[in-house]
Amino acid sequence: MSRWLPRTYLTLVYLLLYVPILVLVVFSFNDSRSGYAWGGLSLRWYEALFNNRAMVQAMWNSLWLALSAATVSTVIGALTALALHRYRFRGKQVLNGMLFVVMMSPEIVLAISLLGLFLLVGLQLGYVSLLLAHVTFCLPFVVITVMARLSGFDERLPEAARDLGASDFTMTRTVLIPVIMPALLAGWLLGFTLSLDDVVVSTFVGGPSYEILPLRIYSMVRVGLKPEVNALGTLLLVFSLVMLMLSQWILLRSKR
Amino acid sequence: MRSVMQQPFRTAVLVLVWGWLLFLVLTPNLLVIGASVMTRDPGTFISLPLNLDAYRQLFNPLYLDVFLHSLYMAAMTTLICLLIGYPFAWALSKVPRQRQMLLIFLLIVPFWTNSLVRTYALKLILATNGLLNNALMSVGLIDQPMQMLYTEGAVIIGLVYLLLPFMILPLYAVFDDLREDLLRASHDLGAGRLATFVHIIVPMTLPGVLAGVMLVLLPAMGLFFVPDILGGSRNLLVGNVIKNQFLDARNWPFGAAASIMLTLAMAFLMFAHRLSKRRIGEEGV
Numbered sequence: 001m002s003r004w005l006p007r008t009y010l011t012l013v014y015l016l017l018y019v020p021i022l023v024l025v026v027f028s029f030n031d032s033r034s035g036y037a038w039g040g041l042s043l044r045w046y047e048a049l050f051n052n053r054a055m056v057q058a059m060w061n062s063l064w065l066a067l068s069a070a071t072v073s074t075v076i077g078a079l080t081a082l083a084l085h086r087y088r089f090r091g092k093q094v095l096n097g098m099l100f101v102v103m104m105s106p107e108i109v110l111a112i113s114l115l116g117l118f119l120l121v122g123l124q125l126g127y128v129s130l131l132l133a134h135v136t137f138c139l140p141f142v143v144i145t146v147m148a149r150l151s152g153f154d155e156r157l158p159e160a161a162r163d164l165g166a167s168d169f170t171m172t173r174t175v176l177i178p179v180i181m182p183a184l185l186a187g188w189l190l191g192f193t194l195s196l197d198d199v200v201v202s203t204f205v206g207g208p209s210y211e212i213l214p215l216r217i218y219s220m221v222r223v224g225l226k227p228e229v230n231a232l233g234t235l236l237l238v239f240s241l242v243m244l245m246l247s248q249w250i251l252l253r254s255k256r
Numbered sequence: 257m258r259s260v261m262q263q264p265f266r267t268a269v270l271v272l273v274w275g276w277l278l279f280l281v282l283t284p285n286l287l288v289i290g291a292s293v294m295t296r297d298p299g300t301f302i303s304l305p306l307n308l309d310a311y312r313q314l315f316n317p318l319y320l321d322v323f324l325h326s327l328y329m330a331a332m333t334t335l336i337c338l339l340i341g342y343p344f345a346w347a348l349s350k351v352p353r354q355r356q357m358l359l360i361f362l363l364i365v366p367f368w369t370n371s372l373v374r375t376y377a378l379k380l381i382l383a384t385n386g387l388l389n390n391a392l393m394s395v396g397l398i399d400q401p402m403q404m405l406y407t408e409g410a411v412i413i414g415l416v417y418l419l420l421p422f423m424i425l426p427l428y429a430v431f432d433d434l435r436e437d438l439l440r441a442s443h444d445l446g447a448g449r450l451a452t453f454v455h456i457i458v459p460m461t462l463p464g465v466l467a468g469v470m471l472v473l474l475p476a477m478g479l480f481f482v483p484d485i486l487g488g489s490r491n492l493l494v495g496n497v498i499k500n501q502f503l504d505a506r507n508w509p510f511g512a513a514a515s516i517m518l519t520l521a522m523a524f525l526m527f528a529h530r531l532s533k534r535r536i537g538e539e540g541v
Binding site: 006007009010013014016017018019020021023024027076079080082083087089091095098099101102104105106107108109110112113114115116117119120132135136139167168169172193196197199200203204214217218221222225229230232233236237240241243244248 | 387519
C-alpha cells in the first residue's frame with residue numbers, strides 16, 4: 001500500500017476534529033458583535049466574561065465542585081481498589097458489577113435514578129446532590145486507574161511489611177499509598193475533568209441554589225449565539241489541556 | 257480469619273465502599289424500575305396502583321415515531337463513525353510507535369474539552385450566515401445560503417463529532433493486536449487482499465467494532481443537548497423525551513420506562529460483544 005494515502009486520511013480526520021475548536025478560539029478574539037464576521041482583534045468578550053458576576057460565581061462554584069468531587073472520589077475509589085485487590089470478601093463480584101453498571105449505563109439513566117433517590121430522601125438539590133452524583137460517576141474511573149497500577153505490583157512488599165509487624169493501616173499508609181500515588185493523581189485529574197465537563201447528570205440533580213458553569217453555558221447557547229461563550233470555551237480548553245498534559249506526564253513518568 | 261476488632265481498617269473500608277454503592281447505585285436503579293410500573297401522580301410524582309401503562313405508552317404512535325427517528329439518527333451516527341473510524345484506526349495502527357502516542361493524545365484532547373462548548377462551535381460553522389455557508393458562497397458553489405442548522409443532518413454531524421473518538425479507540429485496540437503472521441499466512445496460502453480482509457481482518461476486528469458501536473449508539477440516543485443546540489424541535493433523541501418527561505411533564509413512570517428500554521438496549525449490545533469475543537477465542541488459534 002502506498003504510504004501517502006493513509007497519512008492524508010489521518011490528517012483529514014484530525015482537521016475535521018480540530019477545525020471547530022480552532023474556529024472557537026479564533027472567534028473568541030473577534031471584535032465583531034455579529035459572531036460570524038471578522039471585525040478585528042479584541043479581548044472584549046473576555047472582559048465581558050469577567051465583568052459578569054453571575055458567570056464568575058458559576059465558575060467558582062464549578063471549580064469548587066470539581067475539586068471536591070475529584071478528591072472524594074479519589075479517596076473512596078482508591079479504598080475500593082485496595083479492597084478489591086487485597087481483601088477476599090463475599091459479594092466481590094456484585095461490587096465489581098455495580099461499578100461496571102455505573103460506567104456503562106447511559107449518563108441519562110444514572111441522572112434520573114439519582115434524581116429519584118434525592119427526591120425520595122428529601123435532599124434539597126444543590127451542592128450536596130451534585131457532589132454525591134459527581135463522585136458516583138467518577139468513582140469507576142478512579143478504581144480502574146488504581147487497579148491497573150496495583151496489578152503490576154510486587155506482592156511480596158506488603159507481605160514483608162506485615163511480617164515485620166505493621167498493621168493493615170500502617171502497611172497501607174507506608175507501602176501501598178506511595179506505590180499507587182501516580183494512579184491517584186491521574187485518577188484525581190480525570191475526575192476533576194469529568195466533573196467540570198458534565199452536563200447531563202447536572203441538568204437533573206443541580207438546583208438553582210448552586211449554579212455551575214456547564215448549566216449556565218447550556219442556558220446561554222440554546223438561544224442564538226453568545227460571543228462570550230467563545231471566550232469561555234477557549235479558557236476551558238486551555239484549562240483542560242493543561243490538566244490532560246499533567247496527567248499524561250505523571251503516568252508516563254511513573255512507568256519509567 | 258481474624259475478628260472484626262482486629263481489622264478495624266478493613267471493616268471501615270468495606271463498610272464505606274458498600275455503603276456508597278448500595279445507597280447511590282443499587283437503590284436508585286431499583287427506584288427507577290419501581291417507578292416504571294407505578295401510576296403517574298401530579299403531587300408525589302408516583303403512586304400506586306402498579307401497572308404497565310408506562311410501557312404501553314412507549315408504543316403510542318406519537319412516541320414511537322420519536323423513538324424510531326432517534327434510533328435512526330443514532331444508527332446513522334454509528335454507521336458514519338464506523339465508516340470514518342475503521343480505516344482511521346487501521347491507518348493509525350500502521351504509524352510508527354512514537355508518533356502513535358502523540359496521535360492518540362491528539363485524539364483524546366477533544367474528549368477532555370467541554371462537549372457543550374464543542375457542540376456550540378459547530379453552530380458557528382453550520383449557521384445560515386455561518387462559516388461553511390460563507391465559504392461555499394465565496395467559492396461559488398452555492399448562490400444562496402443553505403439551511404444546515406436545525407436539521408436532522410446537523411444533529412447527526414454533532415453526534416459524530418462528539419462520539420467519533422469512542423469508536424476509534426476500541427477499533428485501534430483490535431488493529432493494534434492484529435497478528436501479522438495470520439495475515440502473512442493468508443497471503444502465503446494464496447488469498448487475495450479482499451479474501452484476507454473478509455476472512456481474517458473483519459472477524460478479528462469484530463469485537464472492536466461491537467465495542468465501538470456500544471460506546472457510540474447508546475450515548476447517541478441520550479445526549480439531549482445536541483438536538484437542543486443544533487436540531488430544533490423536530491429532531492429529538494430518546495434523551496430529550498426522558499428529560500422532558502422527568503423535568504417538564506413530570507410523568508415519571510413514562511420517563512423511567514423509557515430509560516429502562518435504553519438500559520436493556522445496552523445490556524443486549526454488551527451480550528453481543530461478549531459473544532463475539534468468545535467466538536473469536538474458539539475459532540482463533
